[in-house]
Amino acid sequence: MLFNSVSYLLFxxxxxxxxxxxxxxxxxxxxxxxxxxxxxxxxxxYGLMLGGLTLLNxxxxxxxxxxxxxxxxxxxxxxxxxxxxxxxxxxxxKYTDFLIESIxxxxxxxxxxxxxxxxxxxxxxxxxxxxFVFEFIHxxxxxxxxSRPIKDIVHFSxxxxxxxxxxxxxIKRYQDFVKQLEIPRRFDAARLEAGLxxxxxxxxxxxxxxxxxxxxxxxxxxxxxxxxxxxxxxxxIAFTVQIYCDFSGYTDMGRGSALMMGFDLxxxxxxxxxxxxxxxxxxxxxxxxxxxxxxxxxxxxxxxRCSDSRKQFNLVTTMVLGGLWHGAAWHFVxxxxxxxxxxxxxxxxxxxxxxxxxxxxxxxxWHATKYGAATSVGLTLLxxxxxxxxxxxxxxxxxxxxxxSAITPVPSHYLEDAYxxxxxxxxxxVYCVGFCLLRLxxxxxxxxxxxxxxxxxxxxxxLAAVGFSPLGEAPFIYFQF
Amino acid sequence: xxIATVKKSANPAPASSSERDIVPIGFKGKYPVIKAFAQAIxxxxxxxxxxxxxxxxxxxxxxxxxxxxxxxxFKPIAGKHITQxxxxxxxxxxxxxxxxxDEIPFAKPAGVxxxxxxxxxxxxxxxxxxxxxxxxxxxxxxxxxxxxPVQVINFGVSNYSVAQDYLRYLELGKRYAPDMxxxxxxxxxxxxxxxxxSNALAFVRxxxxxxxxxxxxxxxxxxxxxxxxRDGKWMAATDWLREHSRIWSVIGRLQLNWLNAxxxxxxxxxxxxxxxxxxxxxxxxxxxxxxxxxxxxHWPMMDGLxxxxxxxxxxxxxxxxxMRTPMVHPGKYDxxxxxxxxxxxxxxxxxxxxxxxxxxxxxxRDVPADTYPQYFCDGGHFDVPLHHFVAExxxxxxxxxxx
Numbered sequence: 001m002l003f004n005s006v007s008y009l010l011f012x013x014x015x016x017x018x019x020x021x022x023x024x025x026x027x028x029x030x031x032x033x034x035x036x037x038x039x040x041x042x043x044x045x046y047g048l049m050l051g052g053l054t055l056l057n058x059x060x061x062x063x064x065x066x067x068x069x070x071x072x073x074x075x076x077x078x079x080x081x082x083x084x085x086x087x088x089x090x091x092x093x094k095y096t097d098f099l100i101e102s103i104x105x106x107x108x109x110x111x112x113x114x115x116x117x118x119x120x121x122x123x124x125x126x127x128x129x130x131x132f133v134f135e136f137i138h139x140x141x142x143x144x145x146x147s148r149p150i151k152d153i154v155h156f157s158x159x160x161x162x163x164x165x166x167x168x169x170x171i172k173r174y175q176d177f178v179k180q181l182e183i184p185r186r187f188d189a190a191r192l193e194a195g196l197x198x199x200x201x202x203x204x205x206x207x208x209x210x211x212x213x214x215x216x217x218x219x220x221x222x223x224x225x226x227x228x229x230x231x232x233x234x235x236x237i238a239f240t241v242q243i244y245c246d247f248s249g250y251t252d253m254g255r256g257s258a259l260m261m262g263f264d265l266x267x268x269x270x271x272x273x274x275x276x277x278x279x280x281x282x283x284x285x286x287x288x289x290x291x292x293x294x295x296x297x298x299x300x301x302x303x304x305r306c307s308d309s310r311k312q313f314n315l316v317t318t319m320v321l322g323g324l325w326h327g328a329a330w331h332f333v334x335x336x337x338x339x340x341x342x343x344x345x346x347x348x349x350x351x352x353x354x355x356x357x358x359x360x361x362x363x364x365x366w367h368a369t370k371y372g373a374a375t376s377v378g379l380t381l382l383x384x385x386x387x388x389x390x391x392x393x394x395x396x397x398x399x400x401x402x403x404x405s406a407i408t409p410v411p412s413h414y415l416e417d418a419y420x421x422x423x424x425x426x427x428x429x430v431y432c433v434g435f436c437l438l439r440l441x442x443x444x445x446x447x448x449x450x451x452x453x454x455x456x457x458x459x460x461x462x463l464a465a466v467g468f469s470p471l472g473e474a475p476f477i478y479f480q481f
Numbered sequence: 482x483x484i485a486t487v488k489k490s491a492n493p494a495p496a497s498s499s500e501r502d503i504v505p506i507g508f509k510g511k512y513p514v515i516k517a518f519a520q521a522i523x524x525x526x527x528x529x530x531x532x533x534x535x536x537x538x539x540x541x542x543x544x545x546x547x548x549x550x551x552x553x554x555f556k557p558i559a560g561k562h563i564t565q566x567x568x569x570x571x572x573x574x575x576x577x578x579x580x581x582x583d584e585i586p587f588a589k590p591a592g593v594x595x596x597x598x599x600x601x602x603x604x605x606x607x608x609x610x611x612x613x614x615x616x617x618x619x620x621x622x623x624x625x626x627x628x629x630p631v632q633v634i635n636f637g638v639s640n641y642s643v644a645q646d647y648l649r650y651l652e653l654g655k656r657y658a659p660d661m662x663x664x665x666x667x668x669x670x671x672x673x674x675x676x677x678x679s680n681a682l683a684f685v686r687x688x689x690x691x692x693x694x695x696x697x698x699x700x701x702x703x704x705x706x707x708x709x710x711r712d713g714k715w716m717a718a719t720d721w722l723r724e725h726s727r728i729w730s731v732i733g734r735l736q737l738n739w740l741n742a743x744x745x746x747x748x749x750x751x752x753x754x755x756x757x758x759x760x761x762x763x764x765x766x767x768x769x770x771x772x773x774x775x776x777x778x779h780w781p782m783m784d785g786l787x788x789x790x791x792x793x794x795x796x797x798x799x800x801x802x803x804m805r806t807p808m809v810h811p812g813k814y815d816x817x818x819x820x821x822x823x824x825x826x827x828x829x830x831x832x833x834x835x836x837x838x839x840x841x842x843x844x845x846r847d848v849p850a851d852t853y854p855q856y857f858c859d860g861g862h863f864d865v866p867l868h869h870f871v872a873e874x875x876x877x878x879x880x881x882x883x884x
Contacts, residue, residue: 006742011543376522421570426539450513452521467532467541467731471567 001041003253004207011033011038012199012257015163016192019261022183028154031162031261041128046126050161053089057082057136058156064140065149075144082140088135098328128167130325132160134292139174141296147175155181164257168250170268170288177263185262195260195455200461202252204431208468210246212424213238215470221393221417224401232405235415239392240385240429242244244272247286273384276376278339280347281384293322315347316340326391331399335390337372342383427468434461532728540564540568540572542734543729547639547682549716551646554686557581557638558724568858569608569865578653581605581635582616587656589632594882596623596633597654597799599646600665601673603806604637615863619871627881634659640683642673643783645791648687661881663798663875664790665827668808668817668841671776673784675715676703680712691785776821782831791833801835802879806871807844811861814853816845838878840871 004412015034019027040047060082068075100118106119139159150156158181159174160166182342220227220235229233251268258265268287275281293305298318304311316337323336353363366372386403393399395480419425441448449457543564548610564572571760576584578722589595598604598616606614621635624813636654637643646664654662687701707713722729740848791801807816823839830837848856848870856867863871 005745006738007745010742034616207841302682364730417570420540420572421566423539423541449524450517450520452517456521456524460532463728463731464535466735467536467727468539 001034001059003040003250004203007041009272012260016260020187027261028152028158029183032154034157035158035161035166035360036161037055039161039166042127043124046124049089049126050132051157053086053132053136053367054157054160057139057160058150058153060140061143061149061156062151064143068144068146079140079144083137085336086133086136088139090129091122093125093129095328096123132166132169132172134289134296135160135174137296138171138292142174150174156227158382162258162263164254164263165265168247168254169286170251170266172288176266180263191259191262193451195256195258196458198252198256198259200256200458200465202249202256204427204461204465204468205249205252206243208427208465209247209424209431210242211470212422212427212468213242213245214424215422216415216418216424217242217392219414221398221402223412223414224393224398224405225384226412227402227405227414228410228430229406229408231412231415232402232408233403234419236406237390238386238424239388240273240381241424243388243391244269245428253467256321267302273381274377275380275384277350278342278383279350281380282339282343289322289325295349297321312319312347329394331390331393331396334396334399335387338387338390354470422470423468430464430468483828494687502533506597529728531711533726536727536731538615542730543572545723545733546575547731548720548723549682549685549704549708549713551647551704551708552687552701554701555638555653555682556649561724563607565607568860571712572606573607573611578816580653581607581637583611585634585657587658589658590630593625593630593632594623594661596620596631596658596661596663597650597657598633598660598663598665599638599641599650599654599752600806601637601667602639603643603667603808603863604635604665604866605634605639605865606637607639608858608860609865613865613868615868615875616874618869619875622872622876623756623879628842628874637665640673642672642686642690643786643790646685647689647786647793650790650794655797658797659799659824661802662794663802663804663838663881665804665806667806668819668822671780671822674782674786675779680707680710680787682707682712682716685713685857689782689786691782695785695788697786697789754829777825780825784825784832787826787829787835788833791835800882801833803830803835803837804875805839807841807867809853809857809861812859813861814850814857816850816853818845836878836880840874843874844870 001011011034014028018030022030036047039050060078064075064078064082067078097120100120104117139150150159155178158446159172159177162172162177165172181367217235217239220231220238224232224235251265255265255267266288268289270284270287272281272285275284298314300309301314301317303314306314317340319340320333320336322330323334323339326335353360353367367376389402390396390399393402541564543562544567545868546557546561546563547555548558557575559575559577559579561579562572562574564747566593573581576582596619604616606616611617614635616633616635620631623631623633634657636646636649638649641649643664643666650662673686674688676688677686685704685707687699687704690700692698708717716723719729787803791803794801805823805826809815816839827837827839829835844856844867856870857862858864
C-alpha cells in the first residue's frame with residue numbers, strides 16, 4: 001500500500017478513528033494488526049519474514065540484557081551474532097544478485113574462453129528491509145551498551161512494523177518510540193490537524209512535483225548522450241528536486257500519519273539544499289540514516305578521534321557503505337565514494353580556512369560576507385547535483401554521458417514537450433508560493449484563518465496535488481532501498 | 482478556546498521551519514460560528530479562484546470535451562480548450578463548431594479542394610500537436626502534389642461510431658461542401674454499431690437499423706434512456722461545470738482514481754483469500770478475437786449504413802473513400818489485424834463505389850513490427866511518425882481530382 005494511493009486514504013482514517021476510540025491497552029495491538037495488513041497487502045509471505053526477524057531480535061535483545069551483567073563477553077558474542085544475522089538477511093535479499101552479476105562480469109572478462117556464468121537468483125526485495133534491519137541493529141547495540149530492552153513483544157514488534165515508518169523510515173530510535181507507546185494519550189485535535197497538514201504537504205511534494213519530474217528525468221537520462229548542456233543540467237536539477245520531494249514527501253506523509261495518532265517520528269530533512277558545506281548537507285539530508293551511520297559505523301570505526309589519515313579512511317568507508325546501502329549497484333558505490341571524498345576535501349578546506357595564514361584570514365572574511373556564504377551554498381549544491389547524476393544513472397556510462405552533455409554547449413529539443421507535459425516545475429512554483437504564504441501566516445497569527453477555512457485550504461491543496469499529478473500511482477524512490 | 486501549539490519532541494535533529502507543526506485551534510471573539518462560516522466561504526471562493534487560475538496556466542483539468550446530445554449521443558464542446566497528457570501531449574482548442582480544427586468558414590474559397598475526414602479518436606488526434614496530425618500533414622502534402630490548395634477538415638470525435646459519423650456529416654460536414662469524404666475505419670468499428678454495456682457518456686450512441694428495402698431507421702433509444710437515467714441527469718446538471726471548471730475535471734479524475742483503488746483493494750484482499758478458502762473461478766467473457774468470428778452476422782448493419790452514407794456523399798457531388806487504419810491495443814504493440822472485417826469493408830467499398838485505402842496493410846508491409854512503439858502512443862493512438870506515415874500513404878493513394 002502506497003501513501004499516495006486512494007486505498008491508503010481510506011486505510012488511514014479507519015486506523016486513526018479506531019486508535020482514538022479504543023482504550024490505551026488496545027491501541028498498540030491495533031497498530032500492530034494495521035501495520036501487518038499494510039505490509040502484507042503487498043506480499044504476504046514477506047510479512048512472515050519480518051515477523052521471524054522481529055522474534056529473533058526480540059529474543060537476542062532479551063538475551064543480551066540478561067547475560068551482559070554476568071558474562072559480558074558472551075553478550076558481545078550474542079550481539080555480534082545478532083548483527084551478522086541481520087546483515088546476512090539484508091545481504092541475501094538485497095545483494096545476492098549484485099554479487100552474482102559482479103562475479104559474472106569478472107568471469108566474462110576472464111581469459112578462460114568457456115567461463116561459466118552463474119544464474120541470477122532474481123530475489124524480490126522485501127519492502128523496507130534496509131530500514132528495519134538498521135533499526136534492529138541499533139536496538140541490539142543499544143541494549144548491549146546498557147539501554148533497557150523492550151519487554152512487551154507487541155511494543156517491540158510495533159517498533160519495527162509501525163506502518164508510518166515501516167517502508168522507508170525514518171529510522172527510529174527505540175527509546176523515543178517505545179516511550180511514546182507507553183504514555184497513555186488523549187485525543188488532541190491540534191496534533192491531528194498538524195498531521196493532516198504534513199500529509200497534504202507530503203502528498204503535494206510527491207504526486208504533484210516528484211512524480212511529474214520523474215517522467216522528465218527518465219526522458220533526460222534515456223537520451224543522456226544526445227542532450228545539450230541546458231537540457232542536461234535541466235535533467236540533473238529535475239532529479240535533484242525529484243528525489244528531495246519524493247523522499248521528504250514520503251517522510252512528511254509518514255510523520256503526518258504518525259502525528260495523527262499522537263506519535264512524533266524524527267524528521268529526516270532540514271533544508272538540505274541550502275547547506276553551507278558537505279558536512280552540513282549530511283546533517284540536513286536523510287538525517288535518520290546519517291545519524292545512524294555516524295553512531296553505528298563511523299564512531300565504532302574510530303570516528304574523528306584518530307589520525308587524519310584514519311579519519312579520512314573512516315569517512316570514505318562510511319560513505320561508500322552508505323552508498324551501497326542505497327542499492328546494490330556500482331553507481332551507488334561511486335556516489336558514496338564521491339561524497340566521501342568530497343567530505344574529506346571539505347574537512348581539509350575547513351581546517352585550512354581556520355588557520356592563521358594571510359590566505360586563511362582572507363577566506364574567513366570572505367565566508368563571513370553574504371556573497372561568501374552564497375558561494376558556499378552554491379558550490380555545495382553544485383557538488384550535490386553532480387552526485388545525484390551518479391545516483392540516478394542506471395550505469396556509470398549513462399552518468400558519464402549526461403555529465404559530458406552538461407559541458408557540451410549544443411542545443412537539443414528532447415525535453416521541450418516534456419516540460420509542458422509533466423508540469424513538475426510549475427507545481428514546484430505553486431508549492432513555493434503556498435509555502436511562503438504559510439510562513440507569512442505563521443508570522444502574523446492575526447491573519448491565520450480559523451479551522452473551517454483551514455479545512456477548505458487542505459481540500460484545495462489536495463485538489464491541486466491531484467490536479468498536477470500524472471496518471472497512475474508511482475512508487476517512492478526510497479522503496480527500492 | 483485558546484490557541485494551541487503542538488510541541489515537538491524526541492527529534493534527534495532540529496526541525497526545519499517547514500516541518501514545524503504549529504496549528505491554532507478554535508475560535509474566539511464574538512459570533513465565532515458566523516465568523517468561522519463566513520471565513521470558510523471566503524476561503525472557498527478564494528481557493529476556487531486560485532485553483533482555477535493555476536490550473537488554467539498549467540493546462541490542468543482540461544480533458545473533458547464531450548457533452549450529451551439527444552441526436553448524436555454526445556458531441557464535442559465547441560470552443561473547449563484541451564490539454565491532453567494521458568498519451569503524448571497536445572494543447573489545443575476545438576473550434577466554434579466543435580471540431581478539432583482551426584476556424585474554417587462554411588463557404589469554400591474558389592479553387593480549394595476540400596477533404597472531410599470522419600472517424601473516432603484516431604482521426605481526432607488529441608495526442609499530438611494539431612500541426613502534426615495526419616489531417617494537417619495531408620493538406621500540405623496534397624497541396625504540393627496536386628498544385629492546388631487542399632483543405633483537410635478534421636471531423637473526428639472520440640469514440641464515434643460510423644452511425645455518429647454519418648449523423649455528423651448530415652448535421653455539420655455537408656455544410657462545408659467537401660469534395661471528398663474519407664471515413665476512417667479502425668479495427669472493431671463494427672462493434673460500435675451495437676449498444677455498449679457501459680454507462681459512460683462516450684458509449685452512448687444512437688443506432689441505425691437497416692430496413693429490408695435498404696433504407697435506414699434511426700433509433701436513439703439508448704441516448705434517450707441514458708438522458709433519463711441518473712448518470713444522464715447528472716451529466717446534464719453538471720454541464721456548465723464540465724465546460725468551464727477545471728477543478729470539476731480534477732474531481733472527475735478523483736472519481737476515476739477511486740474506481741481504480743476499489744479494484745486495487747479487491748486485489749490486495751485476495752492476498753488474504755487463504756483465510757476464506759479457495760478463490761472463486763472468474764466469469765467467462767468472450768474476447769475480441771472470439772467476437773470477431775461472428776462479425777459477418779451483424780455486418781449487414783454496417784454494410785447498409787456505409788452504402789447509405791456513401792450514396793448521400795456522392796449525391797452531394799463528393800467522392801467517398803473508406804480508409805482502413807491500423808490499430809493496437811493500449812500498452813501492446815501488436816497490430817489488431819481483423820482481416821475478416823477488412824475483407825468485408827473492402828467488399829462494401831466496391832459495392833458502394835467508394836475508393837478503399839488500406840493503411841493497415843501498408844504499415845504491415847513497410848514498417849518493421851519491432852519499431853511500432855515509435856509509431857503508437859502507449860494508449861494505442863497514433864504518434865507523430867504514424868501520423869506522417871498515414872498522411873504519406875493517403876497522399877500517395879488518393880487520386881487527384883478531375884479538373
